[in-house]
Amino acid sequence: MTLDIVLLTSVALAMDACAVAAGCALRVPRVSAARTLEMALVFGGFQAVMPVIGYFLGVAFTGAVASTAPWIAFALLAGLGGRMVWSAFQSPENSAEGSGRHEDAPSGWPTFTALLGLGVATSIDALAVGIGFGLLQVPLALAATVIGLVTFGLVLVAAHVGRKAGAALGRHAEWLGGAVLIAIGIRILVAHLLA
Numbered sequence: 001m002t003l004d005i006v007l008l009t010s011v012a013l014a015m016d017a018c019a020v021a022a023g024c025a026l027r028v029p030r031v032s033a034a035r036t037l038e039m040a041l042v043f044g045g046f047q048a049v050m051p052v053i054g055y056f057l058g059v060a061f062t063g064a065v066a067s068t069a070p071w072i073a074f075a076l077l078a079g080l081g082g083r084m085v086w087s088a089f090q091s092p093e094n095s096a097e098g099s100g101r102h103e104d105a106p107s108g109w110p111t112f113t114a115l116l117g118l119g120v121a122t123s124i125d126a127l128a129v130g131i132g133f134g135l136l137q138v139p140l141a142l143a144a145t146v147i148g149l150v151t152f153g154l155v156l157v158a159a160h161v162g163r164k165a166g167a168a169l170g171r172h173a174e175w176l177g178g179a180v181l182i183a184i185g186i187r188i189l190v191a192h193l194l195a
Contacts, residue, residue: 003142003146006138006142006143006146006147007146007150009129009143009147010047010146010147010149010150010151011150011154013047013123013125013126013129013147013150013151014047014147014150014151014154014155016121016122016125016184016188017043017047017119017122017123017151017154017155017158018154018155018157018158019158019180019184020043020077020118020121020122020180020181020184021036021039021040021043021155021156021158021159021162022158022159022161022162022165022180023081023162023176023178023180023181023184024039024109024110024159024162024181025158025159025160025161025162025163025166026162026163026165026166026176026180027108027166027176027178028108028109028166029162029163029164029165029166030163031109031159031163035109036155036156036159036160036163037156038112038115039110039115039155039159040151040152040153040155040156040159041152042112042115042116042118042119043115043118043119043122043123043151043152043155044148044149044151044152044155045119045148046119046120046122046123046126047122047123047126047147047148047150047151048144048145048147048148048149048151049123049144049148050123050124050126050127050130051126051127051129051130051133051140051143051144051147052130052140052144053127053130054126054127054128054129054130054131054132054133055130055131055133055140057127057130057131070124070188070189070191070192071189071192072120072121072124073120073121073122073124073185073188073189074185074186074188074189075185076117076118076120076121076185077118077121077181077182077184077185077188078181078182078185078186081178081179081180081181081182081183081184081185082178082182083178085175085178085179085182086178089175121185121188122184124188126147129147130144
């Protein structure tokens with residue numbers, strides 16, 4: 001597998017992470033650069049690690065991974081998206097997040113624990129790609145590094161675009177960001193069911 005194919009694969013794998021980043025930033029346009037950097041690091045890290053896990057899982061577990069992972073991704077994305085839509089229609093004092101949030105993170109931005117869940121949900125495809133890498137004898141370290149770096153960069157760009165759009169859309173951005181996450185979860189599940 002040549003570097004250009006690895007790059008194209010990396011961009012394709014990063015799309016769900018980018019959509020989630022844009023959706024979250026759309027809802028919270030005043031999120032700090034540090035929080036978007038944290039999201040990019042988490043998403044890029046999961047995208048880099050998942051192919052490695054998939055590589056070592058091998059063909060024996062392909063069926064189990066393929067049948068379970070899309071349901072987990074759907075539950076995580078739809079759950080967070082539903083919560084975002086719900087809080088969009090609550091009063092500001094009732095929609096504040098609970099404990100576990102960074103002190104400088106604005107209300108509505110995912111906690112670090114939620115970011116980890118989103119990182120898993122958006123990197124399920126990378127797990128399956130890693131299994132394919134094992135079969136094709138792809139240089140694993142190079143592929144995982146490129147996938148992680150591409151995702152990191154694209155998530156930063158997507159979050160920036162989401163922040164700009166969120167500032168323009170105002171209050172409507174909150175429920176729209178949640179709807180984006182729900183739509184991604186449904187797309188993952190439907191793609192699995194139709195495969």
